[in-house]
Amino acid sequence: MAVTGWHRPTWVEIDCAAIQANIQNEQAHLPDDVALFAVVKADAYGHGMLEVAKTAKKAGAKGFCVAILDEALALREAGFDDFILVMGAVPQSFARLAAEKQIALTVFDLDWLTGLELLPVNLDVHVKVDTGMGRLGLRSMEAVREIEAEIVKREDVTLDGIFTHFATADQLETSYFEKQLACFREVVASMVTRPTWVHCANSATALLHDQVDFDAVRFGISMYGLTPSPEIIPVLPFELRPALSWYTEMVQVKELFPGDCVSYGATYEANEREWVATLPVGYADGFIRAYSGFEVSVDGVLMPVIGRVCMDQCIIKLPHKYSVGTKVTLIGSPNSADVAARHLNTINYEVTCLISERVPKKYI
Numbered sequence: 001m002a003v004t005g006w007h008r009p010t011w012v013e014i015d016c017a018a019i020q021a022n023i024q025n026e027q028a029h030l031p032d033d034v035a036l037f038a039v040v041k042a043d044a045y046g047h048g049m050l051e052v053a054k055t056a057k058k059a060g061a062k063g064f065c066v067a068i069l070d071e072a073l074a075l076r077e078a079g080f081d082d083f084i085l086v087m088g089a090v091p092q093s094f095a096r097l098a099a100e101k102q103i104a105l106t107v108f109d110l111d112w113l114t115g116l117e118l119l120p121v122n123l124d125v126h127v128k129v130d131t132g133m134g135r136l137g138l139r140s141m142e143a144v145r146e147i148e149a150e151i152v153k154r155e156d157v158t159l160d161g162i163f164t165h166f167a168t169a170d171q172l173e174t175s176y177f178e179k180q181l182a183c184f185r186e187v188v189a190s191m192v193t194r195p196t197w198v199h200c201a202n203s204a205t206a207l208l209h210d211q212v213d214f215d216a217v218r219f220g221i222s223m224y225g226l227t228p229s230p231e232i233i234p235v236l237p238f239e240l241r242p243a244l245s246w247y248t249e250m251v252q253v254k255e256l257f258p259g260d261c262v263s264y265g266a267t268y269e270a271n272e273r274e275w276v277a278t279l280p281v282g283y284a285d286g287f288i289r290a291y292s293g294f295e296v297s298v299d300g301v302l303m304p305v306i307g308r309v310c311m312d313q314c315i316i317k318l319p320h321k322y323s324v325g326t327k328v329t330l331i332g333s334p335n336s337a338d339v340a341a342r343h344l345n346t347i348n349y350e351v352t353c354l355i356s357e358r359v360p361k362k363y364i
C-alpha cells in the first residue's frame with residue numbers, strides 16, 4: 001500500500017474547471033458527431049484517475065481509454081458504466097474478465113485472437129493498426145482482413161473499432177503524419193464492414209487535424225491543459241488551461257554564512273550571507289534529483305533549488321528572509337510543467353506522471 005502524506009504540507013491541486021473547459025473547448029472544435037474519449041491512463045497522467053474520470057464525464061466525454069486492464073477494472077469498480085478501451089496488450093487469459101466487465105480490448109495480432117478460449121460473454125475488440133508508430137499493431141491490410149474474417153467466425157467477439165496512433169502528430173512538419181493517415185484510411189476502406197468506432201487522434205491530432213472521417217478522438221495530455229509539444233503552441237486552436245499545480249511550504253528558514261554548504265555532497269556553498277528554506281518534498285515524491293537548479297516560486301518570484309535534492313526534502317535559495325509556512329509553488333505559473341520539462345530535459349507528460357502517490361491531491 002502506498003502511503004499518502006495528508007499530514008505534511010506538500011500537495012497537488014487539480015482544477016476540475018480547467019479540465020472541463022479543455023474538454024468543452026475541444027468538443028466545440030470537433031464535428032458534432034465525433035466523440036471524445038478521455039485518456040485517463042497512468043492515474044490520469046498523475047492527476048488522479050477517478051476524479052478526472054468523473055470530471056471528464058460531466059464535461060461530456062463519451063468513454064475512457066486506459067493503458068492496462070487494471071485501470072479499466074478500477075473504473076468499473078468505481079461505478080463507471082461507460083465505454084472503456086484498454087489500448088495496451090492484455091494477456092489472453094484475462095480476456096474473459098474484460099468481457100464480463102464489458103471492457104473493450106485491443107487486438108494487434110492474429111495469434112492473440114486465434115488462441116483465445118471460447119468466451120461465455122461477448123468481448124468487444126478494437127483492432128490496432130501499426131501505420132508507422134512501430135509499436136503495437138497489425139502492419140498490413142491483409143492482416144486486418146484476416147482478423148476480420150476470424151472475428152466473423154467467432155460468436156463471442158465483436159469488432160467494435162479500429163484505430164491507429166501517430167508518431168509525429170505533435171510536429172509542425174506533417175509528411176510522416178500524412179503517410180500514416182493515408183495508410184490508415186486505406187486500411188479502413190479495405191474492411192468488409194466498417195466498425196462503430198474508427199479513431200486515430202491523440203491530443204495533437206485532435207487539436208491540429210480535421211476529424212470529419214472519424215468517430216472519436218483519444219484526448220489525453222491536452223485534457224489536462226498541457227500542450228503535446230512546445231512547437232505547436234503557436235497553432236493551437238484554443239488556449240489550454242493547465243489543471244495541475246504542485247505546492248509545498250517552507251518548514252525551516254535559515255541564514256547561511258560564506259563557506260556554509262547545503263545537502264548531500266556539500267555541492268552548494270554559500271559565497272555570502274544568504275537565506276535558504278528547507279522544503280518537505282524530494283525525489284520520492286517525484287521531485288527528482290534533476291530538479292536541482294530548477295526555479296520554484298513564491299507569489300511569482302522565482303527561487304532556485306540548491307544542492308542535491310534528497311529523498312524527502314530539498315533546499316531553495318531565498319532572495320530575502322521568509323517566514324516558516326510560506327507557500328511555495330513547485331509546478332504552476334510561472335514555473336509551469338513545460339518549464340520543468342525543459343529543465344529536466346523531458347516532456348510535460350513525464351513531469352506530471354512522476355508525481356508519486358505520496359503527494360495528496362486536492363480537487364477544486
Ligand SMILES: *Cc1c(COP(=O)(O)O)cnc(C)c1O
Pocket residue numbers: 039041087165201202203204218219220221222228
Ligand atoms: C496515451 C495515448 C493517447 C493519448 O495521447 P495524448 O498525446 O496524451 O493525447 C492516445 N492514443 C494512444 C494509443 C495512447 O497510448
